[in-house]
Amino acid sequence: MSTPSPAGATAVVVVAAGSGQRLGYGMPKARVPLGGETILTHALRGVAAAGIARQVCVAVPEGDSELRALCEEFAAENGPDGPLLSVVDGGATRSESVRAALEAVLEGTRWVLVHDAARALTPDRVFHRVADALAAGAKAVIPAMPVVDTVKTVVASEGGDAEIAPELVTGTAPREELRAVQTPQGFDLETLLQAHDSAASSGDGHAAAITDDAMLVELLGTPVHVVKGASQSLKITTPLDLIIAEGLLEGPLGMRWVEG
Ligand code: CTP
Numbered sequence: 001m002s003t004p005s006p007a008g009a010t011a012v013v014v015v016a017a018g019s020g021q022r023l024g025y026g027m028p029k030a031r032v033p034l035g036g037e038t039i040l041t042h043a044l045r046g047v048a049a050a051g052i053a054r055q056v057c058v059a060v061p062e063g064d065s066e067l068r069a070l071c072e073e074f075a076a077e078n079g080p081d082g083p084l085l086s087v088v089d090g091g092a093t094r095s096e097s098v099r100a101a102l103e104a105v106l107e108g109t110r111w112v113l114v115h116d117a118a119r120a121l122t123p124d125r126v127f128h129r130v131a132d133a134l135a136a137g138a139k140a141v142i143p144a145m146p147v148v149d150t151v152k153t154v155v156a157s158e159g160g161d162a163e164i165a166p167e168l169v170t171g172t173a174p175r176e177e178l179r180a181v182q183t184p185q186g187f188d189l190e191t192l193l194q195a196h197d198s199a200a201s202s203g204d205g206h207a208a209a210i211t212d213d214a215m216l217v218e219l220l221g222t223p224v225h226v227v228k229g230a231s232q233s234l235k236i237t238t239p240l241d242l243i244i245a246e247g248l249l250e251g252p253l254g255m256r257w258v259e260g
């Protein structure tokens with residue numbers, strides 16, 4: 001029996017329902033202009049170019065007709081041979097938006113990749129590394145990069161220390177063991193649904209502190225595999241990130257010089 005093709009059994013969830021507070025553009029981040037288009041358009045193009053999905057489920061802010069229209073344009077651009085596009089209203093937290101999009105996933109789907117629209121410039125090779133690891137048997141796989149800064153844990157200063165500085169160091173994490181995690185994160189669909197259900201039943205399912213899906217799968221005790229991410233897969237979070245993303249698109253050497 002041949003291995004089922006990932007593309008035929010894979011859905012990509014794109015979460016684009018955030019408000020973009022830290023970017024400070026006064027509009028949902030997915031609608032913010034990037035290289036003459038929007039962040040969401042770039043993200044959807046990246047997903048389509050990777051060619052790994054039969055369905056793309058996008059979570060947009062509730063009632064955002066502009067982003068819904070952008071999704072329609074994307075579907076029209078891809079034509080009938082492109083992936084099926086489903087658009088849902090997202091929730092108040094990223095995790096709720098993921099859950100809402102998972103409800104739209106077609107029956108018979110085996111694998112799902114969950115991707116942040118804010119990682120608008122993720123290259124094909126990252127989607128492929130994740131899809132390949134799923135096809136090779138991983139139930140959960142995340143792309144990640146080494147951490148360049150030294151990372152410390154801190155607590156709020158108290159008493160006299162608070163007059164000197166607001167925080168005190170409690171320890172230094174061993175940098176060689178740390179990874180900065182990106183998306184798309186890939187999962188066996190059943191495992192991801194179980195992870196979300198289990199978090200929801202423990203009352204933690206909608207907490208803002210759930211910043212990625214792998215966290216929930218880790219709680220099940222399921223191994224989470226790590227593949228190499230890419231620097232241009234940065235999450236556009238702050239105005240500086242947007243400048244970097246524009247630079248990657250417009251720079252004299254374009255994106256070619258950013259390897260990895
Ligand atoms: N996201 C979502 N639904 C939410 C919150 C976030 O779909 N309720 C999505 C965002 O649209 C983004 C991804 O999750 O693509 C990562 O979130 P983040 O970078 O934090 O985006 P925002 O929440 O929009 O930004 P901020 O936290 O600065 O408001």
Ligand code: MG
Pocket residue numbers: 018
């Ligand atoms: Mg956020």
